[in-house]
Amino acid sequence: MSISRRIADEQPDHFAFSAENKKKIKAIMAKYPKERKASAVLPLLDLAQRQHDNWIPMKAIEAIAIECDMAEIRVLEVATFYTMFNLKPVGKYFIQACGTTPCWLRGSDDVMRCVKDKLGITSGQTSACGKFSLLEVECLGACVNAPMVQINDDYFEDLDYMSMSDLIDRLNEDDVPAAGSIRGRQGSQPEPAPTSLTNVVDFPASSAKTSSKPKAGKGDDHA
Numbered sequence: 001m002s003i004s005r006r007i008a009d010e011q012p013d014h015f016a017f018s019a020e021n022k023k024k025i026k027a028i029m030a031k032y033p034k035e036r037k038a039s040a041v042l043p044l045l046d047l048a049q050r051q052h053d054n055w056i057p058m059k060a061i062e063a064i065a066i067e068c069d070m071a072e073i074r075v076l077e078v079a080t081f082y083t084m085f086n087l088k089p090v091g092k093y094f095i096q097a098c099g100t101t102p103c104w105l106r107g108s109d110d111v112m113r114c115v116k117d118k119l120g121i122t123s124g125q126t127s128a129c130g131k132f133s134l135l136e137v138e139c140l141g142a143c144v145n146a147p148m149v150q151i152n153d154d155y156f157e158d159l160d161y162m163s164m165s166d167l168i169d170r171l172n173e174d175d176v177p178a179a180g181s182i183r184g185r186q187g188s189q190p191e192p193a194p195t196s197l198t199n200v201v202d203f204p205a206s207s208a209k210t211s212s213k214p215k216a217g218k219g220d221d222h223a
């Protein structure tokens with residue numbers, strides 16, 4: 001997608017960081033050497049997006065360039081490289097759907113077909129109701145629970161057509177389910193159950209603190 005298509009046609013005349021975010025910027029800048037202010041560009045882009053309804057206007061790019069002592073085009077280069085930064089308005093629920101090989105092999109096409117069937121949108125579009133936006137992205141690092149989508153800050157994993165449909169219905173009611181595996185899989189453990197370390201014992205917190213050497217669990221006698 002060309003850069004110009006990613007940038008909103010209608011832009012606000014003004015952007016200024018809030019007082020609270022100015023304090024955060026000070027704390028962020030303190031982490032880096034004075035001559036390396038550009039290192040703060042990613043957290044500042046994130047702050048600007050969270051402050052401005054989940055998208056970054058060009059006036060914010062200008063403000064960040066000043067804060068980070070960078071050319072505006074350099075800030076824009078960073079903002080356009082990462083799919084998590086939006087340069088035009090998006091819906092309340094910004095769906096980043098992974099379409100990279102592991103997710104594709106596990107059914108990401110079905111997940112995106114579901115979004116299209118239910119919301120009438122494809123990658124880069126916002127639903128007519130304005131509540132949902134979809135963007136197809138590259139691997140989000142949760143391949144073991146493929147296929148998956150990121151919605152705002154959370155990952156929803158182990159999806160298929162039906163579970164994606166349910167997820168959209170719930171979000172439409174602003175009933176946001178718990179993040180993670182939609183099937184309730186713990187982490188990325190095998191299904192239907194763990195196949196190794198099946199005898200690991202959960203020690204009570206108190207004994208874990210006082211004992212320097214954990215007791216062996218059933219089946220862990222190796223000596």
Ligand code: FES
Pocket residue numbers: 098099100101102103104138139140141142143144146147148
């Ligand atoms: S391929 Fe989809 S999360 Fe890695």
